[in-house]
Structures are given as structure tokens and as C-alpha cells.
Amino acid sequence: MRRSLVGLAAVLVLLVPGAASAHGNLAAAGAFYSGLLHPLLVPAELLCLLAVGLYLGTNGRHASQIGVPVFAGFVAAGLALGGLLSLPVRLPTIMALAAAALASLSVIAGKRLPHALLAVLAGFGGLAIGLDAVPDADGWGDRLLTSVATVIGSGAAIVILTAFVSSQQRELSRIGYRVAGSWIMAVAILYFGWLAVQ
């Protein structure tokens, strides 16, 4: 329970007051959907989400039971930390790409990892997404709403993906996951290369 409260407190940091937006209420619906869809629309975050989902799903139901809450919790922590720290602009994107590459590498290798390592990788992926998705809205209400929506959106997406992958474990499916993992890793490396030459 203590850990739950610490996690809750971490996201509550987002309540740091900001300038009140004149059209806060008007923008609220947009803020919610913008947060909800952020992890699905930003390429680095989507790659990370797909890779971690594949990775957790291929490691079985028990791994998902550990990995999914860790992932969602660290998305929340990342959102809170990102609001407090001033990180280099590209760092969260690079972290998300690194998490995507590591997770997809594990999928390609096809070996089940110890649960501690699995939790670390899921947490790293979640943290990267959270840091990358820090809302830039003016009012604290919008920031909070967008952040909650990001946790819900990324949590729902990872649950659906993980449940689907863990339910389809035939030989052909497993080959498909490895192929998908290879593509994710290739795209993550290409993306990283593109960032490096920019």
C-alpha cells in the first residue's frame, strides 16, 4: 500500500499550479483525447509500446501480471518527473527507442527472462513514454487530465496487446512475433540514426 501511495504522490506532483487557461473547460475534451492518443500517435512511443507489449505477451500471463502494472505505474511516474525536470529535448525519445530496441531484441531471441529483468524493462519503457508525453498545456487541470488520459491510453493499449499476444502462442504466431520484433527493432535503429544525423 505504501508503494501505491508513493506512486499516487508522484503523479500528484503534476498538480503544481500553472497559469489558469481562459478556455480551460473548452479545451478539456481535447486535452483528454490528446493525452489518450499521444502514445499511439508519436512514433517513438508507439514503437516502445508495441515492443514492450510484444515482449510481455510472449513471456506469458504471469509476466504480463507483473509487467503491465509496472509499465502503467512508470508512465505515471515519467509524466510526473518530466513536469519537474528539464531534460534534454531528445532524451525521452532516445530512451523510448532504446526500450523498443531492447524489448524487441528479447522478442527476437525468444527466451523468457527473469521477472526482475522483465519488470525493469517494462518500467524503463513506461518511464520513457511518460517523460516523452509530458503535456505542455497551460492550466494544471488540463495537464492533469492529459496525463491521466496518457496513463489510461497507454495502459489500455499495453493490456490489449499483451492479452492478444499471450493468447496466440501457436508456432506460426510466435514466428510472426519475432518478425514483428525484427521490424520494430529495425525501425527503432533507423529512427535513432535519423535523430543522430539531424
Place this chain on the structure above:
Amino acid sequence: MTRAARGLWALCATLVLGFLPLVAVIGPAAAHDVRPAYLQIDPLGADRYTLIWRTPLLSGMSLPVVLDLPAEAKVLAPPKIQPLPGSVIERRAIEIPGGLAGQRIGFVGLEGTITDVLVRIGDGRGGQATALVRPSRPWIEIDPERGLLDIALTYLRQGIDHILTGTDHLLFVASLLLIVRDWRMLLKTITAFTVAHSITLALATFGLVSLPPGPVDTLVAASIALVAVEAVRRERGVTSAMIRWPWIVAFLFGLLHGFGFAGALLDLGFPQGDIPLALLMFNIGIEIGQLIFIAVVLATIAAIRRIFPIPGRAVLVSSYAIGILATFWALERLQATFT
């Protein structure tokens, strides 16, 4: 599930559940505040036009968006401003040498809002072109030849937007999902809801039936609370007509929700001569949005079930949460109706 997994799951659940009330408090206020602005342009004579520019009032403040007309435009008469409940209308007459075709009209400040602008351009022969201007591209290039496809896409998009930002309608659908447990009944219930709201949406749009928005909004909130109560009763093993035949309830309350949808559509206004098309596409948009919501909710629940053992009281807790929220909305709207 191991102890560690239970602990981690509790962390995630606490994070999400801890924030739901906040989302709820901020959410309802936003439910139907996203009203578009409206610009109507009609030809007055050679290169002369009348402009009607209507902007919604939000919390008593007018939308901070200013029309940016082509540089060649000459104002023929000073703008007439007419304040209305909930909006401000500005009328003006302009002259543009060479006409409007190919010109650009900008909406300065729109990019800082999430309000859309519905633009209608009359051709002087009874026909109209319609376009929707978004904050991401706050201008329009005038092309009077735009036709039915533009109208169809505009209203389809507005229908999807309306349902996906209409927290109360979504919550009603969510509460129906709590009392419906099999696919056949779900199909029946959703179809009944669709048929019902389509009927009242059409009747209200054509002006055959009209209800004041205040009481309608209050009853919409009350309908959610009532279905939530039935969901609680169902969890406690009680049965009732509403639980046995949820599609009847969905039909009856769907009639109410249709008036709510009509309010949004009437806010948008219609292209003359294309009202049936606009109505049809708006309704289809609502259905698409509704089906997206149902699909996402059911897929998420099925996925969670597959990974985690869902506590037996989850439905009960959800029903109470929805019921409390809906009751709050009902009281809030009731108060707003009388003040």
C-alpha cells in the same frame, strides 16, 4: 497471482482509481462546450457579399478569434453586432474586386482554441458549399465549387466529434454495458438506442418536436443514474423489467439522448437543400463514434480479464461510480435549469 504481482497491480489500480474522480469533475464541464463558430457568406451582387459571423460565448467570454479577410476586401457598412444567449452574431457587407473565388479567409486566434469554424458559402442560386475549418489550419481557401462530399464529410466528422466528446452519452452506453451480458442482447440494446435517438434527432432537426435543452440534459443525466441503479440491483441478484429487457430502456432513453444530439446539430446549422444529407451523416458519425467507444471498452475489459483476475465487486464499484457521477450531473443541470 503472486504477492509481488498483486502489489504492482494495486499500485496501478490506485493510480488509475485515484484520478478517476478528478477526470470526472473536469470532464462533465467539457462535455458539450465544444461548440463551433460559424461563418456564412452570401453573394449580394457583383463582387459584393454579406457575412454572418457567429462566435460562441464560453463562460460569458466571446471566442478570441478574429476574421482576417482578404486585403482587397472593402467594408461597405460598419459591422452590426447582435448579442444572443450563448453566442454573438456579427453581420457585415463587403466588396472584393474580382470576387471571393481563390481568396483566403483567415481566423486569427483559432489556433489557440479547440473550436472549429463551420463555413458556408452561398452561390446565389440556392446552393451552398460547406467546409469545416480546424484550429490546426485556421484559414480557408474559397472554392465555391465544393459539393456534396464536403458536406457529407463535414457532418460525419462533427457526429463522431460530438459523441466522443459527449461524456454523458458515452457514460450512458457504458452503464448499458454493465447490465447487458450477452452479445445478442448487446446488439439488440445498441440497435434500440440507435433507432430511438435517430427518431428524435430527425424530429427535432426538422422542427417537428422541440424540447428545451435544460430539462433534456437533466433527464439525460438522470437516465444514466437510473441504469446504474439497475446495474447495482442486478449485481445483488435482483431482477427487473429493465434488467430483463434492457433494449426497451435503451429505446426509451435513446429518445431523450436524440434531443441532446439534435441540440448539437442545431448549433451547427444546416446547408440549405442538404438537410437530409447533413442529418444522415451526423447520425452515421454518432454511430461510428459510439461503436468505436464500445469496441475499445469491450476489448480493454476482455484483455484485462485475460491477464488479471477481476474482483467480483468490480461491476458494483463501477456502477456506484457511474451512478454518483450521473446524480451529480443531474443535480447540477437541474440547478442550471432553474437559475
